[in-house]
Amino acid sequence: MTLKYYHAEPLANSLKSMIPLREKGLAYESHYVDLHRFEQHSDWFVRVNPEGQVPVLDHDGTIITHTTVINEYLEDAFPDDNPADGPLRPRDPVGAARMRYWNKFVDEQVMNFVSMHGWHRLIRQITKSIEEDRFEEIMSHVPLPDQRAKWRTARSGFAQKDLDHAMEKIDYALVKVEAQLGETAYLAGDAYTLADINFYSHCGVMANRMFPDLDVDTRFPNLVGWRERISDRPAVQAALTSEDRTQPGLRTWSGDGREE
């Protein structure tokens, strides 16, 4: 049995499916895809995933894409490989439904809004020095029309009203998560699940560094406790310290760098 995981830096989508692989103790071949060199649009990678996006799971030649789908797949395909404190998807139907409610919330109401701010900072830096002809050549290799549109917008800069709206959505999500964590230890109940891994990877792990104006560490104490419990897990530590080739000056998304 061979598992290959194609991914970029351990943040957002690439982190989100790496954590379950580590939590489940599944050995996998790590294939780093260099987004700074547009490798996700290269011929070899588009043969792996015609949508030209990371991450991708290859399980004995079967390709699974989209992190929420990958993570449920890992639960279906490897039901007996679980962390010591239990499976990442609750076995009871109500618990699984709570997990999916939160996954859906993160996928549809959080991920794209954090991503917009990440792209606004990072992709603008990456693309601003590229000549128009070269940029158009790069765009010609982007398979999904929506992704092409996002690249163009990121290069020219997202509209301030869209950035402001995204910030409102992120704040709304933080307030909602904080309230839930006042009632239960984890998002879907008392157990750590894929829903926690989802919000953590897309927002929780870096919201305090990425959005200092939101005063995350002051306003959301339940979230801080939850974040630290998750960050302390050995599987999460292993994922977070995996390969990161982002130039330090470009680490604006994760908050490790400074905006130029």
Next chain:
Amino acid sequence: MTLKYYHAEPLANSLKSMIPLREKGLAYESHYVDLHRFEQHSDWFVRVNPEGQVPVLDHDGTIITHTTVINEYLEDAFPDDNPADGPLRPRDPVGAARMRYWNKFVDEQVMNFVSMHGWHRLIRQITKSIEEDRFEEIMSHVPLPDQRAKWRTARSGFAQKDLDHAMEKIDYALVKVEAQLGETAYLAGDAYTLADINFYSHCGVMANRMFPDLDVDTRFPNLVGWRERISDRPAVQAALTSEDRTQPGLRTWSGDGREE
């Protein structure tokens, strides 16, 4: 065991979870929620679902919301109640992943864009005769900020560029579905699954009537055959002919009425 299903007309979200209930032969109490009278924002309904949205499944007092979550819940909670041609969620991990890939596509790339056109036609008609004070009073009962924004936009009319973009997304989805149905009998493979029910309910069942300019019945023969196979299913027939209190003149969404 008591199942209650709170729903509006058998179209879009309300249809999407009604079909699995029927396919699985599960007896349920039908609770009609009258969207034309804003009953989804009423005190009694917001006590059922604090988000003020239909449909809702109540299983012995446990509330499950969001149709993709409800439909997976029904598979988890009633694994042995299946239509004669097999379960609605494939039992093999790869089949389940294919189903979730398509569910995610419909949830994120199709549903809101068809919905925008439906709201643009229907909600404008419903709200245009309402005085400003009364409209603001109605808005004060809408729990979700995003939904309030959508109501306001629908009342004044969506921007043409947003409607055009939505139409591009719908056309893209129809082309993608047509290609898939050229390779497999159903979206996730050879079996009818929740993914088919999802696309059917949000787009497939009414795209030809709702968007005559798209020439669905001419351009997408695979989709037409698939639509007819699904429409012929007794469970789907039973759902489609359930209660519909929409005034005939307002059936612009389903295409049964004419735009005024």
